[in-house]
Amino acid sequence: MPAGPIERVLLTEEQIRLRVGEMAAQVTRDYLGLDLLLVTVLKGGLYFLADLTRALEIPTTIDFMAISSYRGGKGRSGAVRLIKDLEEDLSGRHVLLVEDIIDTGLTMSYLLRTLRARDPADLAICTLLDKTTRRIVDDLPIRYRGFEAPDAFLVGYGLDFREQYRTLPYIGVLQPDLIATPAPP
Amino acid sequence: MTDGQGAQFAHESESEFARILDFYGIRWEYEPRSFPLEYDGTGRTIESFSPDFYLPDFDLYLELTTLRQSLVTRKNRKLRRMRALYPHVRVKILYGRDVRSLFAKYDLQPASIR
DSSP, X not given: OOOTTEEEEEEOHHHHHHXXXXXXXXXXXXXXXXXXXXXXXXTTTHHHHHHHHHXXXXXXXXXXXXXXXXXXXXXOOOOOOEEXXXXXXXXXXXXXXXXXEESSSHHHXXXXXXXXXXXXXXXXXXXXXXXXXXXXXXXXXXXXXXEEOOSSOXXXXXXXXXXXXXXXXXXXXXXXXXXXSOOOO | OBXXXXXXXXXXXXXXXXXXXXXXXXXXXXXXXXXXXXXXXXXXXXXXXXXXXXXXXXTEEEEEOOOOHHHHHHHHHHXXXXXXXXXXXXXXXXXXXXXXXXHHHTTOOGGGTO
């Protein structure tokens, strides 16, 4: 149940479980007989990937990557970079990029550029949440989407606010006034 | 306000947005083109629209607005006019709420997004 910083529950644990099961069934059908590699970006995609892969009925390989985050302000933030690279070779393989949420598409654009350069046979996206209201990059190869996300700050099931609330079993809407509070130094 | 490319930004929010694009390796141009919307009897342009950003990789113009509602309404009217006159041009507008939400994602505080 929501408490304190969570304004309301958007998706219950049961709703997520059912939808992830449906998505897994679709992925199973589509990738039957293919060499499927599922890749996610730490840390947010971890929970979705874990549940999705356990519901699949085909053999798969999983791998993880992590990228640096943008830090605002007038100082130089540099460029996004891989903090943790994949261990698997992508060449000639069917790669499904598993994400918790796609918002502007800027992060995804970088990930696609990075992964396409490794010559996979196929590269597509499976996202649990699709927030299209602020989409900037709109030519993303999204093959599977769980839910359309509203224009709100969401937490839980991998989604965090300042590294908190990731482990909530549901997806909730964060209290808007909390977002405006300055981050601790 | 200027950035590494020497652009003169009208607002800090535009400067911050440009830095986000730079971070993700997205090429951008600042106000590269003005679209005439209305002409007077002599053919002189009396109203035009200059979107804040052009992203050549996506062939997309972007307008950021953090303005008060009355000015947003005017901007919306311009945007509708532009879409009617230039249907082949892809343009999107990010409203104040969108910009604030986008910056909240990066934990940028209001002082840096005014």
